[in-house]
Amino acid sequence: MDIIQMKNVSFEYQQDQPVLENINLNIKKGEWLTILGHNGSGKSTLSKLLIGLLKPNQGEIIVDNILLSRETIQDVRKHIGIVFQNPDNQFVGVTVRDDIAFGLENLQVPRNEMVERIEKYAHKVNMAEFLNKEPHNLSGGQKQRVAIAGILAMQTDIIIFDEATSMLDPKGRKMILEYMKQLNAEGVTIITITHDMKESVLSDRIVVLKNGKILKIDTATNVLKDQETLEKSNLEMLLPLKVLRYLERENIADEKVRSYLWQLSLKR
Amino acid sequence: MKNIVIGRYIPGNSFLYRMDPRTKIIALIVLMVAVFMIPREAFEMMFVGLGLILILLLIGKISIKRVYLGLRPLMFLLLFTFVFQILFNKTGPELQAWTLNYSFLNIAVIVAIVVFWMYTKRFIKAKFIYLILMIIAIITVLNQLTLGPIFATRQLVVHEDALMIGFFIMMRLIIIVTLSTVLTLSTKPTDLNLGLEAVMKPLKYLRINTEEMAMIISISLRYIPTLLDEANKIMLAQASRGVDFSEGKLKDKVMQIISLLVPMFIISFKRSDELANAMEARCFVPGATRTRLHQLFWSRLDTISLVTSIIILIGSIAVRVVT
Numbered sequence: 001m002d003i004i005q006m007k008n009v010s011f012e013y014q015q016d017q018p019v020l021e022n023i024n025l026n027i028k029k030g031e032w033l034t035i036l037g038h039n040g041s042g043k044s045t046l047s048k049l050l051i052g053l054l055k056p057n058q059g060e061i062i063v064d065n066i067l068l069s070r071e072t073i074q075d076v077r078k079h080i081g082i083v084f085q086n087p088d089n090q091f092v093g094v095t096v097r098d099d100i101a102f103g104l105e106n107l108q109v110p111r112n113e114m115v116e117r118i119e120k121y122a123h124k125v126n127m128a129e130f131l132n133k134e135p136h137n138l139s140g141g142q143k144q145r146v147a148i149a150g151i152l153a154m155q156t157d158i159i160i161f162d163e164a165t166s167m168l169d170p171k172g173r174k175m176i177l178e179y180m181k182q183l184n185a186e187g188v189t190i191i192t193i194t195h196d197m198k199e200s201v202l203s204d205r206i207v208v209l210k211n212g213k214i215l216k217i218d219t220a221t222n223v224l225k226d227q228e229t230l231e232k233s234n235l236e237m238l239l240p241l242k243v244l245r246y247l248e249r250e251n252i253a254d255e256k257v258r259s260y261l262w263q264l265s266l267k268r
Numbered sequence: 269m270k271n272i273v274i275g276r277y278i279p280g281n282s283f284l285y286r287m288d289p290r291t292k293i294i295a296l297i298v299l300m301v302a303v304f305m306i307p308r309e310a311f312e313m314m315f316v317g318l319g320l321i322l323i324l325l326l327i328g329k330i331s332i333k334r335v336y337l338g339l340r341p342l343m344f345l346l347l348f349t350f351v352f353q354i355l356f357n358k359t360g361p362e363l364q365a366w367t368l369n370y371s372f373l374n375i376a377v378i379v380a381i382v383v384f385w386m387y388t389k390r391f392i393k394a395k396f397i398y399l400i401l402m403i404i405a406i407i408t409v410l411n412q413l414t415l416g417p418i419f420a421t422r423q424l425v426v427h428e429d430a431l432m433i434g435f436f437i438m439m440r441l442i443i444i445v446t447l448s449t450v451l452t453l454s455t456k457p458t459d460l461n462l463g464l465e466a467v468m469k470p471l472k473y474l475r476i477n478t479e480e481m482a483m484i485i486s487i488s489l490r491y492i493p494t495l496l497d498e499a500n501k502i503m504l505a506q507a508s509r510g511v512d513f514s515e516g517k518l519k520d521k522v523m524q525i526i527s528l529l530v531p532m533f534i535i536s537f538k539r540s541d542e543l544a545n546a547m548e549a550r551c552f553v554p555g556a557t558r559t560r561l562h563q564l565f566w567s568r569l570d571t572i573s574l575v576t577s578i579i580i581l582i583g584s585i586a587v588r589v590v591t
Contacts, residue, residue, distance in 0.1 A: 051549050074551060082549045089539050090546035094458050094490045101561035103550040108559045115561070136493040150550065 003029040003158060003189050004050065009059035011045055019045045020212045023059070029157075032180070032190045034200040034220075037209035038234040043193045046209070047162045050191075051080050064157070078107065081151030083164040087143035088135070096122070096138070096146050097131045103154040121149040125179060141172020148179055158189040165199065177202065197224075197238050201266055208233050221266060240265040276338070276449075277456050282329040283569060284454040289463025291570040295577040296451050302577075303443050305584040309591045311432055313584070314439040320580065321446055330450055338449035339442060343396045346438050351403075353434035360429030366411045368422045373415035378406050461485045462562055480554060487543070495536065502531050 004027040011020040020042045027033050037043040048054040049061060052073040061068040064079045081103075084090045093099030097118055104114045122128045125145040135143060144164055151159055161180065165173040181202065184190045192199060200206050206223040208215040210233040216223060223229070227245070230237060237245070240261040247253035284292075306313045325332060385402045392398045407424065455463070465482035472478060503513055506527050513524050 048545070053545050053548060074553065077549065077551050080549075082546075084542065084546055086542060088494055089542035091490070092487065092543070092547055092550075094486060098458075098561065102547075102552070105558040105560060106551040106553070106556070108557060110559060111561065111563060114559065118561075134493070135490065136497065154550065 001029050002026040003031075003064060005062040006049075007060050007062075009049065009056045009061060011042075011049060011054060011056050011058075018212050020049070020056075023214060025207065025214070025217070027189065027191065030184075030187050030189055031205065032184045032192070032203040034203040034206045035191065035193045035209060036195065036197070036200050036206050036223075036233075036235065038195055040211075041209040041233070042212040043195075043209050044162055047082060047160050047191070047193050050160060051082050052076055078154070079156055080158045080160065081154060081156040082160040082162055083144060083147045083151065085163040085166055087140045087147065087167060090147050091135045091143055094134065095131070096127060096133050096135075099135075099146055100150045100153050103150050107154060117153045117155075121153045124152060125149045139172060140168050141175055144168065144172065144176055145179070148176070152183075157187075158191065159183065161190070161192045161194075163193055163195075166194070166196070195235065197236060201238070208235075210234075224265065238265040276334075276452055278334060278453050280329055280454065282327070282454075283573075284328040284330065284450065286567075286569060287454075287573055288564050288566055288570045289455050289459045290466045290564060291566075291573055292451050292455060293460075293463050293467050295573055296447055298574075298577045298581050299447055300444055302581040302584040303440055305581070305588050307588050307591050308433060308436055310587050311436045311439075313587055314436060314443070317443050318439065321443060324450065325446075328450065328454065330453055334453055335446050335449050338453075339445055342441065342445055344399075346441060347396070347400070349437050349441075350434040353430045353437070354426055357430035357433060358425070358427055360427045360432070363426045363428050363431065365426070366407065366424045368407070368410040368424055369414050369418045370410070370420040370422070371414065371416045371418045374409060374413055377409050377413065377415070381405055381409065457489050458486065458562070461489065462564060466564060477555060479558070491539070494539075495532070498535055499528065499532060502528055502535075 004025070006023050006025040009020060009023040009025075010018055012018045023046070035043045035046060045054065049056055050063070052068055055070075063076045066072050066075055066079075068076050091099050092102045100118045100122060101114055104117060109117070118131070119128070122131055125148050127142065127145050127149060130138065130142065130146075135146075138146070147164075148159075161176075165176050168176065177199065180190055180192065190203075192203060194200060201220050201224070203220060205217060206220050207217050208223060208229055215233055216226060216229045218226070224238065224241060227237070227241075244253060244258060244261040247257060303317060306317070324330075325335065381402060385398070389395055389398055411424075452460070461482055464485075465478050468476075468478045468481070506524075507513065511524055511527055512520075513528075516524065
């Protein structure tokens, strides 16, 4: 079943300068999809369209069988959560507890249930001991975990990670990726937006975006194999595949090396 | 910079900390009105007020040193009102009169004293007392020294009313500032915000959205440390490019401040844009009904405190009626 359908979606900030052109994309329930693209490819715009922060100039977006429009925007937002890039600029509450509560307060969840959910989801992202801490005493990775808890508490079935790991240190990044895997295993539909090939390998399917157009939609393995597309979209190749390419050019890659390097690059 | 405490909240444990913020705000207003109700004629009542405040500080376990720190910025204002009263209030019986002799040499001595004070005050810790000492020294010089030809004499007359009213106004200010300091010392900014929101709820009938105002205050509270951090970073970045923030003429200072303000503005706008997106994405609709995680609970302590402060108000109204 398709949880998100985008039909002929186009968007432009200024006339005749389309940021996204004729996007057709179906996302299955429980899928992990990566939207891969270089800076300015329109990938962040795509996420803003999905959550109704921007309105498409053309086409329609259907989320959980609800056609996104001015009237249904709040309903759609109950189904989609988004973690943004900058950990500091999405922390609304004065403390961790307040921040997780923010979305729940907006959804008018009764207080008793709110307290329960805060406890539960703070535990889930291992932030339970930090509930009374203020954001300036937390690391970037911890703040992103709070953001995830805030969305989980709202019990959305789709989570968008809009370059959520790009401002984190390697340790924080690894941890967030772990949570993505875990959530996906629990049935949450995950959309990651990134320019990092390493992250995209984890997902089921990859959408390669360039200049507002979809270049390719395929499984991670197939996209990695398609060097032509990757080159066209200015994306950095994974290191093992780069090595493989040099070896192949020099004609010294045997079958064993080839399969080993592929294994290395597809390691989840 | 990270640890700047807004509102000077000092963690502690006493009945003041357990009180509902609404009670504290209402009691503060009630007690302020009570202070203003005391008429000038009954200025002895100010001692009663001061006594009550000392009792409050004692059983509320608020350190007097903290309250003094809150009062310190007010010292000059207090001195000014007092001096003003003495110079210009000419009613009531005379208490003491000094003859002030003006001569060129006297004025020269005074200028010397002021210059000496200006240069030495940076080495003196008790600046306020030093200032008072200087004023006393000037008056003494004018009164005692008769160097050279005197071209004018004036009388400095201190009247009883001047002393009394000066003292009265001083006490009033001290009591009010102490009371508000007690409020900010014993209440977390977030609780204070909640309390203010609840107290201002009647403004809804004037179509003022108190919930939105509370949200604005809470977001400002949350972003103050972040922005201070940012300012610090920009200052370091500008310093590494050769801007010296500590020295320079007025013109240079203005340029330095601009080099800090412009990036701060741009960053803040970008931040607020992203924050607005994040809030909207989490289903925030301005003005919509929301449930609240933080709820205020009224206890017996609050009833007792409020009744006590109303009794004090009635007492001071009674004093006004009697005199």
